[in-house]
Amino acid sequence: MPSTHQSLAVLDVEGVLTPEVWIAVAERTGIDFLRRTTRDEPDYDVLMKGRIEALDAAGVRMTTIMEVVQGLAPLDGALGFLRELQSRVPVVLLSDTFEQFGRPLMAQLGWPLLLCHTLVVEDDRLADYRLRLPDQKAKAVDAFRSLNYRVVAVGDSYNDMTMLAAADAGVLFRAPANVRSEYPQYPACTAYDELLDLLTGKP
Amino acid sequence: MPSTHQSLAVLDVEGVLTPEVWIAVAERTGIDFLRRTTRDEPDYDVLMKGRIEALDAAGVRMTTIMEVVQGLAPLDGALGFLRELQSRVPVVLLSDTFEQFGRPLMAQLGWPLLLCHTLVVEDDRLADYRLRLPDQKAKAVDAFRSLNYRVVAVGDSYNDMTMLAAADAGVLFRAPANVRSEYPQYPACTAYDELLDLLTGKP
Numbered sequence: 427m428p429s430t431h432q433s434l435a436v437l438d439v440e441g442v443l444t445p446e447v448w449i450a451v452a453e454r455t456g457i458d459f460l461r462r463t464t465r466d467e468p469d470y471d472v473l474m475k476g477r478i479e480a481l482d483a484a485g486v487r488m489t490t491i492m493e494v495v496q497g498l499a500p501l502d503g504a505l506g507f508l509r510e511l512q513s514r515v516p517v518v519l520l521s522d523t524f525e526q527f528g529r530p531l532m533a534q535l536g537w538p539l540l541l542c543h544t545l546v547v548e549d550d551r552l553a554d555y556r557l558r559l560p561d562q563k564a565k566a567v568d569a570f571r572s573l574n575y576r577v578v579a580v581g582d583s584y585n586d587m588t589m590l591a592a593a594d595a596g597v598l599f600r601a602p603a604n605v606r607s608e609y610p611q612y613p614a615c616t617a618y619d620e621l622l623d624l625l626t627g628k629p
Numbered sequence: 630m631p632s633t634h635q636s637l638a639v640l641d642v643e644g645v646l647t648p649e650v651w652i653a654v655a656e657r658t659g660i661d662f663l664r665r666t667t668r669d670e671p672d673y674d675v676l677m678k679g680r681i682e683a684l685d686a687a688g689v690r691m692t693t694i695m696e697v698v699q700g701l702a703p704l705d706g707a708l709g710f711l712r713e714l715q716s717r718v719p720v721v722l723l724s725d726t727f728e729q730f731g732r733p734l735m736a737q738l739g740w741p742l743l744l745c746h747t748l749v750v751e752d753d754r755l756a757d758y759r760l761r762l763p764d765q766k767a768k769a770v771d772a773f774r775s776l777n778y779r780v781v782a783v784g785d786s787y788n789d790m791t792m793l794a795a796a797d798a799g800v801l802f803r804a805p806a807n808v809r810s811e812y813p814q815y816p817a818c819t820a821y822d823e824l825l826d827l828l829t830g831k832p
Contacts, residue, residue, distance in 0.1 A: 432728065432747055432761050512740035513732065525635065529716065537715035539742040541776065544635055558635050559777045569772040573744065574762045 766792035
């Protein structure tokens, strides 16, 4: 007898469907500090405040940052993968990015649902950021499970692990070796067709 | 000072973005019973069991029903409205339809997130249905509010009213006169450009 449970897939965005925004801003502006991630600075607030200070010190305006973001494209094959997945199960993107950064990329992905945070912009200056909710990825998974969905989650890095733990099933996509070896309970893959099979079974 | 709250819009589907599926099936099959709605039979389970019996009695197979659904198109202007709204706020479609009926229409709308129910199909016969969750529209609104979104909801009929009541703000779209007069607390409109303004303010 088939399960009566309806499934829903949640995906991390940067590294899974799109490039890393801060890396792209670092390359464009030449500010090496912006290459730092939560792996270098585990305190996200310290990291973001540092990013804002570095941008201020270099006189980089929001217009410039948004030009970088608008120049980004989804990863090769990401759009086709997403379309195929959406035709099989409802899909939600969960990212600790910001609405301002997300919009140009979501436009290219056909406006899937993206739940994320927001930036505070004042006079073309990136002034601050607002986390909508701490640990929002795991809490979103909890919410969809409370709505009686069986949730399968895809992530690539440490900040996805509470999301994978909250889900009914988790998959690592293009995760670095240390993440794969620390979390051997999750199947891992690097190609979108494998990911589709892991998420929904062979069609 | 601008609100730090991020907004999210939830929309009913049939009557707001697409035609009514059961009405279309009634027209194609000539089974007048399928024109009955929850206004004629408030007990949804009795209504659905009656629909299944009527289809069985007329020997209508799932293939025929799906041909009808696949022949439907979104309402005039719905796709443009949805695209514009998605470029401003995250959008979720909440419907008491079924995944099987939703898919051909979501394909035409670019695969927005649709939360709904599912049908049980056996040997090309519509055998039963599974409600994912009772009162799922209002519960989805509660869930998104618990994720710290300010939720604005759009509906057109009685079965949307718990969803509108749960939301931070509600709007009636193309609602019949009796719904509008019973729920005067909600602004009402009939054109997509007015609806955009009501949901997100003038751009």
